[in-house]
Amino acid sequence: MDASHYRTLTVSRGLAYNVFHAPAAAGKPTLLLLHGFPGSSYDWRRTAPYLAARGLGVVAPDMLGAGGTARPADAQAFRLAAIARDVVDILDALGLAKVVGVGHDWGCVALSYLSLLHQARFAGFVWLAVGFREPATEPFDIEQAMAQAKALLGYEWYAYWLFLSRRDAGDVIQEHIDSFLQLTYAKDPATWPEVLFRRGKAAEHIEGDVLLGRADWLPQEEYDKVKQEIITHGMHSRLLWYTNAVDNNDLEENKKIQKEAYPIKVPSLFVGGSKDPLFVEAVSLETLKKYATDLKIESVDAGHYIHLERAEEVNKAIEEWVATLSV
Structure with missing residues (x-):
């Protein structure tokens, strides 16, 4: 760019x-x-x-x-x-x-x-x-949405939203940036269901500094630029897309x-x-x-x-x- x-x-x-x-x-x-x-x-x-x-x-x-x-x-x-x-x-x-x-x-x-x-x-x-x-x-209820997803899909699709809408999520991500990025841009997308769609697992994974390795399509130079952009500008504000949804501000x-x-x-x-x-x-x-x-x-x-x-x-x-x- x-x-x-x-x-x-x-x-x-x-x-x-x-x-x-x-x-x-x-x-x-x-x-x-x-x-x-x-x-x-x-x-x-x-x-x-x-x-x-x-x-x-x-x-x-x-x-x-x-x-x-x-x-x-x-x-x-x-x-x-x-x-x-x-x-x-x-x-x-x-x-x-x-x-x-x-x-x-x-x-x-x-x-x-x-x-x-x-x-x-x-x-x-x-x-x-x-x-x-x-x-x-109608008001969005994340617990109800998770229950409906589990009934329809067999798993709690919105589980990772519980973490991303937490008030401290930005701090957690900043402190554990590599585990967050290597989950987001995972080497194997099949990893996501076990982490993102299980209650509590996203936070556990990120806070535990689990390093999955970056995706093959993401060169180290680009990974470093993405990482630096988040370090420079922070995570707090961009997470508010999730908070806005959970808080029903659009209703x-x-x-x-x-x-x-x-x-x-x-x-x-x-x-x-x-x-x-x-x-x-x-x-x-x-x-x-x-x-x-x-x-x-x-x-x-x-x-x-x-x-x-x-x-x-x-x-x-x-x-x-x-x-x-x-x-």
Whole structure:
């Protein structure tokens, strides 16, 4: 990611975002890349250069709480409608009337709210690893969600949220950064179910300094950069995406979203990883199928971080699909 393409943009609620922007060539669309947890815009290091080299515009902000963007201490700042407004403010500041939205992980949750509240600004959506998130209109109870997941899937999918939403989770991660990173970017994604989906195991694993080894697709140099970014900017604020969800801060705004806004009336591309333990087709993909009127589905042989592990395949899939859009 070329440092010369970064700029600081302040959104309407006064928060400063660190934004990568490579302008599009004449007649080419711009892609908005929204990363997930626990990363930063550096997550797009294998995507942004590929797209820009083909004349496509790229906008990739450090999402709220991460990288060089503002790091609020209040979970209320992470209400998803407010974050969606921030992203639109960024597009306005860059003079971009319409873009193609691309999300990964929590970036897909932000993308969901952009679809719900600002769909007219998008020519299409690309969902990587995670599909459309229907806004919850009933309180989220993590214990109830875990029980439902166990009944449906046989394991407590949300178990790791218990750790990530703890008030001291940021300190724990900072103090045990390598065990956290080598769990997040594990050499073998099959490790996740035994750790993430079992109550108490994520904290036990991280605090115990269990080192699994980094993924083969993550070179030491990149691992060190990811590690240094977290050491420099901290974990506390970016964990508030989870706290916001557990605290139900979106609930009242969700209730105001009209059902007519739920359908995704522009084309969508979903790319999933066949080895991603976090992907639950019965939840994520079925919801996307329910609301997307024009949906293409692709799969790659990868874990959760498909755009990094199988960058060439994912980049090509995005490029070819974007070429079919009317932008």
